Amino acid sequence: ESGLSFSKYQRLRENLLDKLENNGYPFGSIGFEPSEFESASISGSLTLNKGPLVLVDTLRISGSSKVKQRFLEGVLGLESGSFYNEQRINDVRSVIGNLDYLSLVSGPDVTFQSNDEAQIDLLIDDRSASSFDVILGLLPNSSRNDGFLVTGQILLDLRNPFGTGKRFYLNWNRLEERAQEFKLNLSLPYLFRTPIGFDGGLEMYKFDSLYLDLDWNVGLRFQFTGNSYVSAFAKGMNTFVLNVDSNLFIGEGLFPTIQDLRNNHFGLSYEYSSLDFRPSPREGVLINAFA
Numbered sequence: 001e002s003g004l005s006f007s008k009y010q011r012l013r014e015n016l017l018d019k020l021e022n023n024g025y026p027f028g029s030i031g032f033e034p035s036e037f038e039s040a041s042i043s044g045s046l047t048l049n050k051g052p053l054v055l056v057d058t059l060r061i062s063g064s065s066k067v068k069q070r071f072l073e074g075v076l077g078l079e080s081g082s083f084y085n086e087q088r089i090n091d092v093r094s095v096i097g098n099l100d101y102l103s104l105v106s107g108p109d110v111t112f113q114s115n116d117e118a119q120i121d122l123l124i125d126d127r128s129a130s131s132f133d134v135i136l137g138l139l140p141n142s143s144r145n146d147g148f149l150v151t152g153q154i155l156l157d158l159r160n161p162f163g164t165g166k167r168f169y170l171n172w173n174r175l176e177e178r179a180q181e182f183k184l185n186l187s188l189p190y191l192f193r194t195p196i197g198f199d200g201g202l203e204m205y206k207f208d209s210l211y212l213d214l215d216w217n218v219g220l221r222f223q224f225t226g227n228s229y230v231s232a233f234a235k236g237m238n239t240f241v242l243n244v245d246s247n248l249f250i251g252e253g254l255f256p257t258i259q260d261l262r263n264n265h266f267g268l269s270y271e272y273s274s275l276d277f278r279p280s281p282r283e284g285v286l287i288n289a290f291a
Helices: 006-021 069-076 086-090 092-097 246-251
Strands: 029-037 042-049 055-062 102-113 117-126 131-140 148-159 167-174 179-188 196-207 211-223 228-241 261-273 286-290
Touching: 006 029, 006 086, 055 069, 069 092, 086 092, 092 102, 196 228
Parallel strands: 055 117
Antiparallel strands: 029 042, 102 117, 131 148, 148 167, 167 179, 179 196, 196 211, 211 228, 228 261, 261 286
């Protein structure tokens, strides 16, 4: 007959208490009632008292942040009415540390109300993450004697507009006469208060009237609680020849050096992060996998 060593008993006890704390029973307890003593062993039975079921009552946010409560509840997995979860509360600092537009000043502080409800307080400030830059100039248009070209750069990067974690990125630049570039990215997490989000992007590069590079991507993301997600995406890389020198092809039999190209593919990606502060981490792990 096999016995249970004291170290195994301790591990078993800790595992059971962890399961209780992460499933709505933070006041659970485990006891041992001895029934028989021998020279080197004790026989008895384990007693488990789950205690009252505790639900999350309120995630209360204070500070200068304009983040929406419902959005942050979804990010942290601490929705009002959900089971109390000690692990998710412990992960709050890491999860918010991976959001470059929020700063957790203090918390989480948990207050139990009448033993069956928990109020979680967070002091959060907004972090300066958005940017807007415009540089414009005029250059003589060499293809027209009386005209000018608008050159420069427009950069608009909005992080967490309206307090819902969205991102809108736009970048246009034309630093020389013949080439210009345009980038657009959009991220919409937690659509319709679900863990599903949308990511999309468009990138164009045009060189004079010769060719146009057009890259695009779209994806649906399923966000797990915390800092991990899985995404299904589609990407396309395309080159369109806008103007071909027919004299080279007809007269000399040469093919153009740039030709039309279309390359589309689909895939899956997974990311897990336990970084303490994503923009400048000091500890933690970041894992990316693609297929």
